[in-house]
Every structure is written in C-alpha cells, then in structure tokens.
Amino acid sequence: MADGIKLIISGPSGAGKGTVIARLIERLEALSEAYYLSISMTTRYMREGETDGVSYYFTDKAKFEALLAQKGLLEHNVYNGEYYGTPAAPAEEAFAAGKIVLFDIDINGGRQIRERYPDAVTCFLIPPAFSQLEKRLRGRGTESEDKIRHRIDIARGEYAAAADYDYVIVNDTIDDAVEEILAVVMAERCRMCRRKPLLSI
Numbered sequence: 578m579a580d581g582i583k584l585i586i587s588g589p590s591g592a593g594k595g596t597v598i599a600r601l602i603e604r605l606e607a608l609s610e611a612y613y614l615s616i617s618m619t620t621r622y623m624r625e626g627e628t629d630g631v632s633y634y635f636t637d638k639a640k641f642e643a644l645l646a647q648k649g650l651l652e653h654n655v656y657n658g659e660y661y662g663t664p665a666a667p668a669e670e671a672f673a674a675g676k677i678v679l680f681d682i683d684i685n686g687g688r689q690i691r692e693r694y695p696d697a698v699t700c701f702l703i704p705p706a707f708s709q710l711e712k713r714l715r716g717r718g719t720e721s722e723d724k725i726r727h728r729i730d731i732a733r734g735e736y737a738a739a740a741d742y743d744y745v746i747v748n749d750t751i752d753d754a755v756e757e758i759l760a761v762v763m764a765e766r767c768r769m770c771r772r773k774p775l776l777s778i
C-alpha cells in the first residue's frame with residue numbers, strides 16, 4: 578500500500594484553492610494515485626454552480642452542532658459567521674486505506690488537524706500578489722462587494738498567521754501551482770520518518 582499523506586491546502590478566499598485542487602485531482606487520476614478529497618460540512622448558503630454532497634454538505638446550525646456534539650468532526654471553525662467542519666468518518670477511512678487525503682480548509686482547521694495528526698502536511702496557497710485576491714473574488718462573482726471586503730480583511734490575518742505552514746504554493750498559473758503541490762507530495766514521501774522501515778536490513 579502506498580504511504581498515505583494528509584495534505585492540508587489553506588489560503589485566503591479567492592487564492593484559487595478550489596480551482597487548483599480540481600486540476601490536481603485530474604493529475605492524480607492520470608497518475609493512478611489513490612486520493613480522497615474531504616467534503617466539508619457548512620452552514621453557509623449554496624452558491625450557484627455548487628452541489629450538495631459534492632462541493633460541501635450544506636446543513637443548518639442545529640444539525641452541525643449535533644454532529645459536533647457527537648464528535649463527528651475532525652475539526653471545525655467559524656468563518657465569516659458560518660460553521661465549516663470536516664466530517665471524521667470518511668477521512669479516517671481514507672487514512673486507513675493509505676490514500677492521499679486532501680483538505681481544503683482554513684488555517685484554523687489546518688492547525689486543529691495538525692494537532693491531532695502531527696504527520697499532516699500543510700500548504701498555504703496564495704496568488705502572486707495580494708492585490709490579485711480582490712480581482713479574483715470579483716471575477717468569480719459569487720459574493721457581494723461587502724462580503725468581498727470582509728474576505729479580504731480576513732485574508733490579511735491569514736497571511737500574518739501562515740508562518741507555521743510547511744509550504745507556500747504560488748498560484749500564478751494553475752498548472753504551475755499543481756506541479757508545486759505534486760513536488761511537495763513527492764518530497765514528503767521521501768522523508769526519513771516515512772522511509773525508515775526501508776533502512777532496517
């Protein structure tokens with residue numbers, strides 16, 4: 578079985594996490610890599626083009642809090658006034674199967690996963706310049722001007738808090754960002770802690 582990797586991809590809203598992860602998945606499939614993309618649960622509204630059970634599990638506050646009370650989430654956070662969390666059961670199943678497990682979660686969630694699983698690998702994805710965030714969010718056209726401004730404010734704090742992440746991925750072109758993430762996966766697989774069993778002769 579291939580070594581599983583818990584790969585956390587965080588970054589400010591509009592950096593391109595969803596876009597890059599979608600392309601990364603195409604590459605992983607072409608490489609016949611076993612992966613699992615964690616589908617988060619959230620109380621935020623469903624955007625146009627999103628599908629329940631694919632983009633997120635969309636739910637209400639009461640159901641989210643019930644799952645939280647049952648310890649059914651690996652981590653959770655409140656972002657922009659809404660709950661977001663990682664369902665525990667499917668992720669744990671994917672860890673046990675030795676898959677590359679991808680998490681598109683915020684910095685707060687990334688820290689919680691790392692506390693629980695110190696071998697988790699953390700990537701902070703950013704555009705080549707901070708000013709691109711606003712442009713990309715506006716181009717996406719899914720948030721009001723107010724919400725865009727609020728997301729940019731949150732992004733300032735995220736940049737300041739990202740120093741404990743392992744890697745910085747620059748999403749200038751999507752393909753280059755994907756190659757950087759694949760390079761991280763490759764490097765992590767070569768780590769002494771993962772390959773130590775090969776040294777026992």
Ligand code: ADP
Nearest residue numbers: 590591592593594595596713717748749750751
């Ligand atoms: P996030 O998931 O980080 O919030 P998205 O993947 O939704 O970001 O991307 C935000 C917007 O930026 C989308 O409209 C997307 O098409 C665009 N985008 C993503 N990556 C790039 C890139 N490398 N260059 C230009 N635009 C990009």
Ligand code: 5GP
Nearest residue numbers: 590617653654656661662663681682683686
């Ligand atoms: P969006 O509303 O743009 O889809 O996501 C907003 C933020 O929430 C992004 O930074 C995204 O990575 C983060 N996020 C999505 N799912 C989760 C989750 O399950 N847990 C945490 N902590 N953050 C999440």
